[in-house]
Structures are given as structure tokens and as C-alpha cells.
Amino acid sequence: MQAKVNERDRSPRTLMPGDPMSAPLTDAARQRTSFLNSLFRLHYAELVGRLRKVYGAGPPDPEDVAQAAFSKIAELDDLERIHSPRAFLFRTAVNICLNSNDKLKRSRAFVRSQLESNFSQRLEEKSAESVFMGKQDLERVAHVIRQLPPKQREILLRSRFRGQTYDEIRQETGWSQADISRQLNKVMALLQAELDR
Amino acid sequence: MTPPGENSRDSASQEDNKRAAVARAWVLRLSSGEDTEADRLAFAEWLAASDDNKRAYEKAQSIWEALGDVDGIENLLLHRDSVTEFRPRNSMTRRFLVGGAMAASLAVATGIGFLLMQPAPTETLLYATATGEIETITLSDGSTVTLGGASELTGEFTPDGRTLELVSGNAYFDIARDEARPLTVHTGDVNVRVLGTRFDIKTRTDFVAVAVDHGHVRVTSPATGSRQDLTAGEKIVSDATHGLSQVMTFDASQELSWRSGRLSFVDAPLRYIVADMNQYSDRPIRLSPTAPADLRLTLSFPVDQIEQVLAGLDAAYPVAIESREDDILITQGD
Numbered sequence: 001m002q003a004k005v006n007e008r009d010r011s012p013r014t015l016m017p018g019d020p021m022s023a024p025l026t027d028a029a030r031q032r033t034s035f036l037n038s039l040f041r042l043h044y045a046e047l048v049g050r051l052r053k054v055y056g057a058g059p060p061d062p063e064d065v066a067q068a069a070f071s072k073i074a075e076l077d078d079l080e081r082i083h084s085p086r087a088f089l090f091r092t093a094v095n096i097c098l099n100s101n102d103k104l105k106r107s108r109a110f111v112r113s114q115l116e117s118n119f120s121q122r123l124e125e126k127s128a129e130s131v132f133m134g135k136q137d138l139e140r141v142a143h144v145i146r147q148l149p150p151k152q153r154e155i156l157l158r159s160r161f162r163g164q165t166y167d168e169i170r171q172e173t174g175w176s177q178a179d180i181s182r183q184l185n186k187v188m189a190l191l192q193a194e195l196d197r
Numbered sequence: 198m199t200p201p202g203e204n205s206r207d208s209a210s211q212e213d214n215k216r217a218a219v220a221r222a223w224v225l226r227l228s229s230g231e232d233t234e235a236d237r238l239a240f241a242e243w244l245a246a247s248d249d250n251k252r253a254y255e256k257a258q259s260i261w262e263a264l265g266d267v268d269g270i271e272n273l274l275l276h277r278d279s280v281t282e283f284r285p286r287n288s289m290t291r292r293f294l295v296g297g298a299m300a301a302s303l304a305v306a307t308g309i310g311f312l313l314m315q316p317a318p319t320e321t322l323l324y325a326t327a328t329g330e331i332e333t334i335t336l337s338d339g340s341t342v343t344l345g346g347a348s349e350l351t352g353e354f355t356p357d358g359r360t361l362e363l364v365s366g367n368a369y370f371d372i373a374r375d376e377a378r379p380l381t382v383h384t385g386d387v388n389v390r391v392l393g394t395r396f397d398i399k400t401r402t403d404f405v406a407v408a409v410d411h412g413h414v415r416v417t418s419p420a421t422g423s424r425q426d427l428t429a430g431e432k433i434v435s436d437a438t439h440g441l442s443q444v445m446t447f448d449a450s451q452e453l454s455w456r457s458g459r460l461s462f463v464d465a466p467l468r469y470i471v472a473d474m475n476q477y478s479d480r481p482i483r484l485s486p487t488a489p490a491d492l493r494l495t496l497s498f499p500v501d502q503i504e505q506v507l508a509g510l511d512a513a514y515p516v517a518i519e520s521r522e523d524d525i526l527i528t529q530g531d
Contacts, residue, residue, distance in 0.1 A: 031512070038511035042504070042520045049522065053271040083502050086520070091265045103230040110237055111227050114244055115255075133263040135329075135501070141263055145273045157274040160264050165230025181225065188221040191260050 036074055039085050044070070047089050054161050060097050069093040098163040137195055144187075144194050151175075152183050159184060213253075219243070220253035224261050268479065322352040326366070329477045329500065331458060339373040340380075343456050345399075346476035346500070354378075366476055367399035369410075369456055387435045390415045396427075397453055401472055408432040408447050416441065454497070461497040467516070470494060471527065478503050480524050487529040489515060 044066060051062035058064075069092040073079070082088045099105040133141070145153065154173070158164040159180070166177040175183075223240055226232050232240075243250055264270060326332050326344045333343040337354060344350060348366020352359070359380035361370075372380050374393025382389040384398055385405035394412025398405065407416050409427045416433055417424040421440035425433055432447040451461040455473075462470050468490035471482050477500040484490050492514065498506045507525065511518040517530030 034512040035508065038508045038518070042508050042511060042518050046520045046522065050271050053275060083505060085508065086504055087266050087268070091262075094265050101230065104228065107227045107230070107232055107237075111240075111258075114241055133259065133266060138263060138267050141260075142267045142270075142273060145264075145267065145270070153274045156264070159228065160261065161271075161274065167231060177229075177231065181229065184225050185218075185222060188225065188257065188260060189218065192217060192221065192257070195260065 032079070035079070036070075039073070040070055043086055043089055046086070047093060050090055051093055054094070054157070055097070060100055065093045065096055068096050072096070094161055097161070101163045101165065103165055104163050140194050140197075141191060144190050148187060148190075152187050155180055155183050156187060213249075216249060216253045217257065220250070220257040221260075223254060224257045228261065320354040322350065322354070322361070324351075325349040328475075329479065331456065331500075338375060338378070341371045343369040343371075345455055348476070363398050363400050365400060367397070367455070369395070369397045369453060371395045385435065386418055386420050386437060387441075388417045388419065390417070404434055404436040406432065406434045408449075408452055410449055410453065451497075455500070458500050459497065460500060463495050464493050465495075466490065467492045467494060467527070470496065474503050474506075477501075478525070480521075482507070482525045482527065485526055485528040488527045489529060492516070 047066045047069065048062050051065055055062055055065070066089075069089050072092050073082070073085070073089065076082070099108065145156075148156070155169065155175070158169045158172075159166070164172075166180045169175065169180055170177055223243065226236060227240065244254060267273065320337055322336065324332075324334050324342070324344060326346055326348050328347045330346055331343065333341055334350075335341050338359065342350060342361075345367040348368060349364040350361060350368055351364055352361035354360075357378065359375070359378050361380065361382045363382060363384040370382065370391075372391055372393050372395070376392060380391050382391075382398060384400040387405050387407070389396065389398065389407055391412070391414045394414055395410040396412075396414050397408045397410060407414065407427065409429055409431055411429050413426060413428045415424060415426050416435070418435055418440045420437070423441045425441050425444060427433060427444060430446055430449070432445045432452070434442040434445075436442075448463070451463060454461045460470075460473050460477075462473075467488070468484055471484055474482050482503075494510075494514070496506065504520075504525075507518045507527075510516050511530060515530050517528045519526040519528065
């Protein structure tokens with residue numbers, strides 16, 4: 001029951017997201033560690049579970065990837081800008097996996113360098129999680145995915161999440177590279193059409 | 198008539214569509230692991246060629262990136278049972294059942310003669326919000342009702358009166374004044390009767406809270422036979438064992454902040470906060486029997502940052518938060 005508001009003899013411990021502990025600044029480092037520990041307790045097991053669904057037993061080993069994702073989060077200066085740690089950790093973990101494929105890593109680095117030379121300012125601002133799409137748009141993305149035929153989902157899983165090259169997908173499934181490319185282009189067109197609606 | 202410039206607009210939008218398709222193809226090509234040095238040079242040239250190209254690329258890339266942020270994407274993509282495995286969340290599932298339309302079709306079916314013997318048609322209302330959704334509805338009398346997450350409101354408007362029932366959750370009522378048709382809200386074990394006013398009601402399994410923002414209301418508890426008039430800034434709580442509480446004052450900026458998507462609590466017990474969080478959390482939050490349910494906290498946070506707040510609680514208070522597949526469990530911590 002919410003009590004009658006009475007500010008007199010209380011020092012309220014207001015807890016704000018991103019500024020979780022209203023403690024003296026001298027405690028900032030300790031509080032940060034404590035906060036990271038609690039994030040770990042709250043999300044580690046579930047993150048490993050999600051990664052296991054994508055990668056199976058590995059490689060990459062889901063536990064290693066989850067640990068690496070937490071290390072990345074621990075390096076961030078702007079922890080307070082992450083408003084959904086669960087989604088952010090999963091995104092980070094998947095990116096770590098994509099980067100474990102040298103070809104993909106090289107291309108990703110190239111794209112980043114191109115974008116940075118063109119949009120230096122804007123990318124700076126995007127350090128943490130600010131690029132996340134809104135909840136309703138993500139729900140629309142999910143809506144499209146749910147209606148995709150199994151083949152397109154399979155290709156999406158392999159390319160976007162497992163970080164397999166088209167040639168690797170071809171070797172395991174027998175689908176041609178041109179077919180894989182065509183299927184993914186279709187999926188992307190559907191997604192954009194839904195989001196632009 | 199074709200307005201001037203229509204054709205050029207059409208071709209401009211065709212141009213945009215083509216550009217978007219090229220941008221998507223580049224995103225995919227550069228994620229394929231098959232891109233060549235020549236591809237990368239061509240891409241750099243295309244990207245630098247115009248701001249429109251850059252924007253189109255950014256957009257396409259953001260779609261590709263967003264795939265990783267879809268909740269439960271791993272279940273969606275593993276095509277076995279992916280539909281049933283997926284936990285639907287916050288889809289816009291507001292249900293409408295507008296009795297006005299039902300009454301109208303009844304009138305057509307039964308003919309005018311029958312209708313003349315009847316009082317004017319009753320208007321039946323049924324509104325519900327999904328978890329995480331906050332929705333403002335305008336009723337036929339000009340009143341508006343803002344429903345919090347996971348809330349349900351039903352009602353009937355007749356020429357003689359207006360009756361609403363808050364079945365679950367909470368709602369802020371801004372009721373249009375109508376001397377001839379007073380309005381009553383039923384909820385839990387209390388009735389709230391008004392002419393025209395603004396007030397807030399929250400209904401829980403074990404209590405009901407009514408807070409008046411403007412004007413006055415009369416709260417009655419038929420079970421205990423008690424009643425109380427409230428004016429602006431006053432609040433009352435009713436539970437099955439004690440009936441109506443003493444009248445309290447409240448801070449509207451805290452108490453009513455949920456309407457803009459922010460939950461605020463001053464010295465409130467954890468179990469009370471968890472009940473409110475559950476109107477907005479994707480996964481239900483449960484208090485284990487060992488959890489310090491009566492721990493009193495002062496908190497303020499946006500409804501989309503519940504996970505973050507729980508992590509903060511875990512760090513700062515003797516509670517442990519365990520995130521599981523289907524729920525979030527709060528237990529005693531150190």
C-alpha cells in the first residue's frame with residue numbers, strides 16, 4: 001500500500017535507472033561493480049540459454065561468448081544509456097560471434113570505416129544502445145519473421161546470427177549462393193515494406 | 198485531376214524505392230563473406246555519391262541490425278514450433294466491443310415498431326489494454342479514460358445513467374459533467390459516484406485505491422455500509438477486511454505519473470511495487486515466499502526500464518533477482 005506522502009523524517013533513497021544507486025560519488029566505482037554483478041546474476045543464465053539455441057554446443061561456445069559479452073558491457077562508459085540490458089547483451093554476443101569469422105569481420109570493419117568517414121559525428125553518438133529500434137517496430141519485424149517460410153528463416157539464422165558465409169551455407173544446405181542472396185533480399189524487402197507502412 | 202508535379206513525385210518515389218533496394222543489397226553483400234575488393238570499392242563510391250545513398254544505407258543496415266534485437270528471435274528462427282514457442286508481447290491487442298453497433302444491428306433486425314417501445318439503445322463498452330500498453334479512450338459522452346497496462350474496463354451507458362466497471366488494473370477518468378446522468382464506477386468492493394470530475398482508480402486483488410485529481414466523488418463500500426466524500430488531492434483505500442480507510446492526501450505528480458509512462462513510489466512496500474510493475478513487464482515478476490515483500494522503497498522509473506530497476510534493487514538491497522525463461526523471480530538476497 002502506498003503510504004501517505006510524508007517527506008519529513010525520511011531520507012528517500014530514490015533509485016533511478018542508469019543512476020541506480022543514489023550513493024555518494026566516492027562510492028561510484030563500488031556501486032558500478034555491484035551493478036555489473038547484479039546484471040550478471042540477472043542475465044547470464046538466460047543469455048547462455050538464448051545463445052545455445054542459436055549456436056548449439058558451439059563453436060563458438062555459448063558460455064565463452066556470454067562471458068565476452070559481459071566483458072564488453074563492463075568496458076562501457078555509458079552504462080546508463082543501456083535501457084534494456086537483456087537485448088543489449090544478446091546483440092553484443094551475436095556481434096562477437098560474427099566477428100569470429102575473419103571474412104565477416106573484415107567486411108564489417110570496412111563498412112564501419114566508410115560510415116565513420118561519412119558520419120563521424122552521428123556514429124559517436126551511437127556508442128551504446130541509442131540505435132535500438134522502438135518496441136513497436138521490433139514487434140513488426142517479429143511479425144514478418146513469423147510468416148517467413150522455413151527456408152528463409154534458416155538462411156537468416158545462418159547468415160545474420162551464426163555468421164556463416166554464403167559459401168558455408170551452400171556447403172551445408174546445397175542451396176546456391178545466388179539463391180541465398182535472393183532469399184535474403186526478399187526478406188529485407190518485406191521487412192522494410194512493413195516498417196515503412 | 199492530376200495535381201501538377203504528381204508525375205515527378207511518382208518517379209521520385211520510384212527512385213527512392215530503387216535506392217532502398219540497392220542499399221539493402223549492399224548491406225547483404227557486405228555481410229555475405231563473399232564480397233570482393235572490387236565490391237568494396239564500388240560500395241565506397243556509391244556511398245560517397247550522395248546523401249540519399251548514405252541515408253538509404255543507414256536505414257537498411259538498421260533493419261539488419263534490429264533483427265538481433267527482436268525478443269525471442271532465436272525461437273522465431275528455429276523453425277520447429279517457432280510460433281508456439283514465441284511469447285507474444287505487447288501486441289496491440291486492445292479489444293473493442295462497441296455495443297452501439299450491436300444495438301444498431303438489433304434495431305435493423307427487429308424493425309422500428311419494436312424499437313419505439315424500447316428505451317434508447319444501451320451502449321455497451323469493453324476496453325482492455327495489453328501488458329505494457331497505456332491507452333487513452335474517448336467515450337461517447339466526451340469523457341476520456343486512460344487505461345494503464347493489463348487493465349480492463351467495461352460499462353453501459355443508458356439515457357438514465359452511466360455505469361463503468363474497472364475489472365482489473367488501473368485507470369484515470371476524466372468524466373464529462375452530465376447532471377441528468379451521474380456516473381458510477383464499480384471496482385472491487387467499492388462504488389465511486391460522480392457527476393463530472395477527474396479521478397484515478399487502481400484495483401488489486403486485496404484492495405482498491407481511489408484518488409481525486411479535480412472536483413469531488415463519493416466512495417461507498419456496500420459490504421460495510423460506509424461511505425466517504427473526497428475532494429481534489431484526497432485519496433482513500435478500501436480492502437475487504439477494513440472497509441474504507443482514513444482519507445489521505447496524495448502528490449498528484451507521483452501518483453498520476455503512470456499516465457506518461459513513469460511509475461513513482463514513495464516509501465511503498467516491494468509487493469505493491471511489483472504488482473504495478475507487472476502491468477508493464479514482458480515477463481511476470483514473482484515474489485518468492487522468502488522475498489522481503491514489505492521492504493519499503495522510494496523509486497521512480499519509466500515503465501520500459503523495469504529490468505534495469507530490478508538489477509539496481511539487486512545491487513542495492515537485500516533482494517536477489519533471478520531472470521528465468523518465463524518469469525523473473527525475486528528472492529531474499531544478501
